[in-house]
Amino acid sequence: MTQEKNAILHIDHLQKRFGKFQALKNVTFDVYPGEVFGFIGPNGAGKSTTIRTLLGILRASGGTATLFGKDVYKDSVSIHKKLAYVPGDVYLWPNLTGGEIIDLFLKLGNTKHSARTDEMIKRFQLDTTKKARTYSKGNRQKVALVAAFSTDADFYIFDEPTSGLDPLNEEIFQKSVLELKEAGKAVLLSSHILSEVEKMCDRIGIIRDGVIVETGSLSDMRHLTRTVIQYQTINPTTELKDFKGVHNVTLETDGLTTFSVDSDQISPVMDYLSSKKIVSLQSTPPTLEDLFMRYYNSDEGR
Template sequence: MEENVLEVSKLQKNFGKFKALKKITFEIKKGEVFGFIGPNGAGKSTTIRILLGILRASGGQAKIFGQDVWREAVGVHKKLAYVPGDVYLWPNLSGGEIIDLFLKLNQQKHTVKTDELIKQFELDPTKKARTYSKGNRQKVALIAAFSTDAAFYIFDEPTSGLDPLMEEVFQRNVLQLKQQGKSILLSSHILSEVEKMCDRIGIIRDGQIIETGTLAEMRHLTRTMITVVTKLPLGQVAQLPGVHHFKQELSAQNENRATFAVDSEQIGSVMAQLATYEIKTLQSTPPTLEDLFLRYYQKKEEDRHGE
């Protein structure tokens, strides 16, 4: 049985009458990258603040390495590294001094790896923090975190302010941590980032976990985009179960061309029906995590308007 690094059970957080978290439950296994996604205000940062011992839960329980995150916060913090989405630094210290200070606070030392990370992230460590852009402030925190030999890493919107090249550097370092058997909680709104790196995903909305699983397990809830050219007209395809947003056009070669989305669970029957129209070319685009997320969002809106 795989060891759980993090165990969250029926976790609740109330701010007065407002229920920010409503009995959320999930776990992170050893050596796993867990993606924690949801719209702004869904409860991601509230959950992370509870895990860090900054906020006290109103109910339920959260444990990291078997230790209660509130009562045993000091012990928990010895085993983790954390990067928030907006980093505030001491303005009169240089980036290099701050990295060393962060490491010292964690009983760690500046190593060759730290120097390599400074090069990878293209940070000038001699400049004062007050001169840094938001992206450079993020780099300081990320370099310190990746230099830290922790067992569990928590990243809350860590690439906010970074350009695409630096995002790739971040992703590469996360995958290296995973190869070393480290566990990572990654809260992000950049769905492509989550899709590339995460073993499992938890979707939170309105303070509730609405789905947890691997991307492969969730694909049945998404739609595949189909572009097809056939010899015979495709008029009846639009009425097939699972077909959405059907658009048909006649190409310059007088071919029947159509694009549409199809629910993954209906793809077999739709393909069988398409074959009867004498397919000339067919292109399918697999569903992305963004499709999944938007589908959940749309479903919620439909449920709300249907009430």
């Protein structure tokens, strides 16, 4: 496929076994230039194993993974020249200052301290004169983020990058990632903060028990979720509960009725409510959280 050829990251049926335990069973997705791809799933679903395989730390047991058309394990050294990575837990040299560590990270990536580095330090309000042993978890994250955003890479991997950051710095992180996207860079973002993923990502991959169960844009996936509707009508709506795709019809104490409806069944339900003379109506569109909970709190699977 042409799309696969254009992809910076191409993963096809990736598998990873640790003895008898199969951590990755079937992971398949692509990431393209100028795209932020959200990679979500709970602890133990296989996110970190996938990322460690992409970084060449682990060798896959089956399937393929290529970055820039090169094998992630065999060609890891040349791949790392065009890649930036921030883990969720950053460990730093305790006796070096934040500034010294940033410069060391940049030197390791054949990059120099630049005006961009100074801009990122100012943006994240990081005191680079302090030794790393005095830093909070959030400040350790900032050191890694400043170094990553100062690097002119083509592919960025962020694994729970805002862990320990306050809401203001989370927002700064999001803004900085969107700048990478505008510059045509490819970003893989693994995060448990669903609102962050929803705000930033063009497409999303949901991993469950080592298998990618769904990929696509949020609007593509919305047909899999339900819209919550709250309404009041002049005439009674006793037949509503019998409609296809309608769930959890509840009469609230304030006289409003609440229910959820499968997105592909909204039209006939709205026609029915209109015929009963609507007094008030509020609809809440499905969110990424709804979709996520569908996969993890039910046996629906796909």
